């Protein structure tokens with residue numbers, strides 16, 4: 001936390017200064033009250049009484065102004081810290097290797113980004129601020145009590161210590177429950193996201209499992225509510241025990257003042273009881289805050305787990321587009337996970353710059369895996385991948401892939417296309433739409449390029465979605481393009497047209513086409529069969545020059 005607070009050190013220092021200033025002001029209040037009673041009221045000194053009362057009012061105003069200033073400062077600090085945390089968690093999650101996204105559910109990432117960081121936000125802006133306020137009040141009342149009667153002060157502090165121990169036990173339990181609650185909350189988010197998506201609804205209805213989906217969801221809600229109740233009851237029990245213990249304090253003070261401790265003025269005894277009552281408030285709130293702290297710790301843990309993820313994959317600078325690059329694979333093999341079976345093995349393949357390579361093979365043979373390796377997104381578990389003619393750039397800097405499962409944003413056609421790169425012109429848009437044969441469709445849409453595509457592009461047909469994704473990739477700066485089954489939803493004629501247009505668009509750059517429905521093969525194409533035995537059916541000369 002200190003690291004997170006470092007950029008805001010001056011604000012933190014100002015906030016601490018206010019706290020420090022509040023302590024003497026807090027001590028002055030009760031001492032003034034004693035003077036009002038003993039010297040102003042009991043001795044009947046009207047002049048002194050007026051002066052003391054004016055002082056009390058001024059003191060109250062100053063303390064309030066400082067309070068508001070402190071709230072503003074701590075909130076500014078808190079909000080900046082949470083923004084930094086959100087950016088940190090997002091950045092770390094975004095930079096992980098592909099395996100991370102196949103193992104971690106989206107809801108897990110969302111829960112950390114939203115509810116966990118919100119918990120930390122509450123801690124930094126309100127819990128920490130309250131704790132600071134309570135500490136100040138406690139310090140002020142404590143010092144005033146010691147000044148008035150150290151014996152009675154000792155009595156109060158001993159009781160507070162016992163209560164703190166008791167509270168600690170309750171707080172541990174609440175931290176455990178908070179961890180369980182976060183896990184259930186993540187499942188709830190996952191079911192809601194999966195089941196209430198278009199795909200989830202169709203799945204539920206067509207398999208007649210909507211009831212089962214609801215049951216599953218209700219079961220998680222039930223477990224979540226059970227844990228929430230337990231968490232709150234544990235918290236309330238601690239609070240009630242502590243509150244009840246404090247109710248015993250005033251009689252104890254009266255009794256001690258009348259018997260064990262002698263020589264106290266009436267003003268001192270009255271102010272002691274007021275202070276006792278004042279003291280109970282910050283102590284109770286601090287004890288409660290220590291429980292909230294344990295809940296927050298569970299959230300800190302989850303957020304820090306993400307911030308501690310391995311060093312991010314560096315953000316690759318995109319060199320401006322140029323001629324195609326060549327790629328050489330030697331002895332390349334891949335195995336998903338440590339114990340997984342080998343998907344690919346011993347592949348030797350040359351992709352000359354500016355060539356077209358068609359990858360075919362049975363389903364599940366590893367074509368997409370090969371595509372990801374060639375695009376530099378997946379590091380093979382064995383063998384080497386070299387890029388030629390890229391001027392020292394990494395494969396990831398120069399390659400782009402249109403994966404089998406396309407991702408479209410819930411935005412207009414134009415916004416989806418503009419995501420590819422900055423500085424796209426209307427002419428660029430027209431050219432890529434023509435290349436994927438989407439120009440005719442866009443011309444018939446009343447809103448044209450500004451037509452929304454809906455959630456995950458569901459307002460478009462499957463084939464239109466695929467072609468829009470290809471058009472977007474074409475707009476990017478790349479020197480090697482991998483397209484993975486991008487015409488699987490198209491009829492044969494349109495599929496051929498799209499591939500022909502792709503070839504002309506990519507001329508001079510390197511193209512890898514993964515397809516079940518093969519494009520029209522030309523004599524210059526290299527055809528690769530991914531099988532149990534990897535075969536290059538129509539090899540091109542190996543690329544030369546780095």
Ligand SMILES: Nc1ncnc2c1ncn2[C@@H]1O[C@H](COP(=O)(O)OP(=O)(O)OP(=O)(O)O)[C@@H](O)[C@H]1O
Pocket residue numbers: 102336337340343361362363364365366367368369370404
């Ligand atoms: N992330 C992953 N984790 C574990 N196994 C995986 C992963 N991705 C793919 N596989 C497995 O690797 C094998 C090859 O998958 P891949 O997607 O490369 O095949 P493909 O030839 O493209 O298949 P299709 O033609 O059906 O798209 C499959 O058996 C698949 O189950």
